[in-house]
Amino acid sequence: MASKLLLSQLRTLTNLTYRRFINPEFICPLRPELLIGSRTYSDAPHLPPVDPVPSPIIGDNPLRKTKISSSLNQAELAKFSAISETWWDAEGPFKPLHAMNPTRLAFIRSTLCRHFGKDPYCAKPFEGLKFLDVGCGGGILSEPLARMGATVTGVDAVDKNIKIARLHADLDPVTSSIDYLCTTAEKLVEEKRKFDAVFALEVIEHVADPAEFCKSLSALTVSNGATVVSTINRSIRAYATAIVAAEYILHWLPKGTHDWSSFLTPEELVLILQRASISVQEIAGFVYNPLTGKWFLSDDIGVNFIAYGAKIDE
């Protein structure tokens, strides 16, 4: 009954039009061998295969702000540049992620412009808003959000990611304002930090306790703020594409990157967000069309999907 209710709610959600703004032709063609799934930007290329139930969010690093300072030696810097190259090389190993990025940003732009009552025909609609990117990796999401005018804080439990993100962001005056911190969502909750919108894209499937994680996201969001979460569905198709094909056949991801059983279905995600006082407003799927070589937003939430919810006024 409850699940039936949820299902019908989901149907309405996915039927909402979020495409006003979105040109599905955004994305550059992927290489044919990468026809599969998508994702993984919180997995840094240099990381060893992640253990089955990793929790990169619960780090043990002391809270610290990592800035590349002049005290760093050149060898270190060169090492980071080498890694940074793979994060930011649009033709490199992260190409699928770069290809998909505009699609999820199009979703974010259209939903959040509506949520915050901003003009979608403005180049920097998010000016004056504070955004938090949880699991920011090399900053592939944080930088575009900053270019769209937001005051962005990016956090990642992996210190190296933060360094790479900092190094890259400093190259552009617009993105150099991003505040990158090597910390966790939980730590920020302890500090009572609040943001207008909180993003956790492709992160939740890697945390030990998704329900607790959602509570943290909620606690970091101001009343009537927005939360955006994306992940992979626990479906047979997702198993075939994101795990069997991507990890075992194409070796596109290290084996063991994803544990199918830790994936969440859209119903489950809506439920745990609801319990964390976030009411999901829209869900969309990301679908790759191998014929056109393009990613687009769709009602098909069978594999990759993204949800946007509003923090319920407490």
Added chain:
Amino acid sequence: MNRVIFKVLRPIRKYGLRTFSAATSDLLNASHNHSATTGILEKTNSTDNVPQYDVAIVGGGMVGVALACSLATMPLTKHLNVALIDSNPALMAGGSIKKEDPPDPRVSTVTPATISFFKGMGAWKYIQLHRHAFFDRMQVWDYTGLGYTRYSAGDVDKEVLGCVVENKVLHRALLSCMEESNMQKTIYPARLSALDLSFSLKSDNVSSQPHANVAKLNLSNGDILYAKLVVGSDGSKSHVRELAGIKTTGWKYPQNAIICTVEHAVENRCAWQRFLRSGPIALLPIGDNFSNIVWTMDPKQAAECRSMDEADFLKAVNEALDYGHGPHPQSETKGGGGLFSWLKLDTTPSANEPFEVPPRITKLASERMVFPLSLMHANSYVSKRVALIGDAAHTVHPLAGQGVNMGFGDASSLSRVISEGVAVGSDIGEISLLRRYESERKAANIAMMAVLDGFQKAYSVDFGPLNVLRAAAFHGANYISPLKKNIISYASGEQGIPLFS
């Protein structure tokens, strides 16, 4: 069957519209040795006093300025900071065009698609202040006397088929439109001398590829600037293309085009094109009693035509447009079953219009200019932080005059792609974004180039059966109305390839 259709298509396309894109490259080549300074606003920014821009447009010809205008008028791109690099003094002078001057022989036939692009940017109102000539009819025939085709705008429920405008008018209109906009723009009256595409603002030892976040441009006057995106609109000999290491494919035609302005006793409202053994000759209305001639022939003949005295030249042109080189095609209005009467499935109102002889030319109104013809296509239109538009990306056989329309199509497409990139917070020099522009335009441009090249080849052979096929093509084009409508739409730049759309 396919073969027949293909043959049918070829000769027809040609009547598309013609243009001389010569002006752009002329402007660019004509430039030079200006040392900077006249009323330039220097925008200095942050580090080292080197100005930084979002977009640096190298080449301020028609297509380059059109891109700047297009960016200035779209909501998501109007805030971009644009540098325009061209040593052509016209960019700075803001000069005006004298109405009494006879028309310049360098003209373009702009298609309805280009007209709506101009209207969208608010540039068309400036064209209307100057001489321009709409035409609503077109007649195409050849020297064999076996067939002819007449098109009229009414066939596709349009008011006009195209508009002939002098290149200097197009350029002036776009400059006025750009000046009127609030966009932050800086004009550099210089040429590009060096381009560093892997430059990092954080130049400390790590200026390796991954950190390249801007392009660094060195100009001939010593200025240096940074830009996220460098656009090469610097003509067929593009320096940007060369510096970015983009290769091209192409060939020269063993033909030259001779162009000039002529005067008639009466006003001309029709575009005329006739295929001669040596190449096509076209007569385009450019307003008042003036018309423009574009006559393609082998280089030796072209040199003769340029040097002969005015009376002889006029006689040669009048002959070429009338009885010279072969008989008139027969009008088939009386239903007299000619060779191709079985094709008469008609149809469009213009199908029954009789063949007409173009108005006689009475006077030469400009000097005669000769241009070599060639076809060139860049192997890619984009690389990291670089995009090529217009003649820098493709030069076509000018006989169909699609050149500048293809360039305006590029400018429109690139500005749209940049706008979409801004919408999602992309770095506008990112290759993955720029590839969207390339994939959109390359297919369209290659199709057009293949068609135009096919024309040239189809008419470079004088062989009986082929002549009959070409004639059949004319008849097909004249009498099969869906095909005819399709062809007109394609030539107007409004749709893709006929039969495939």
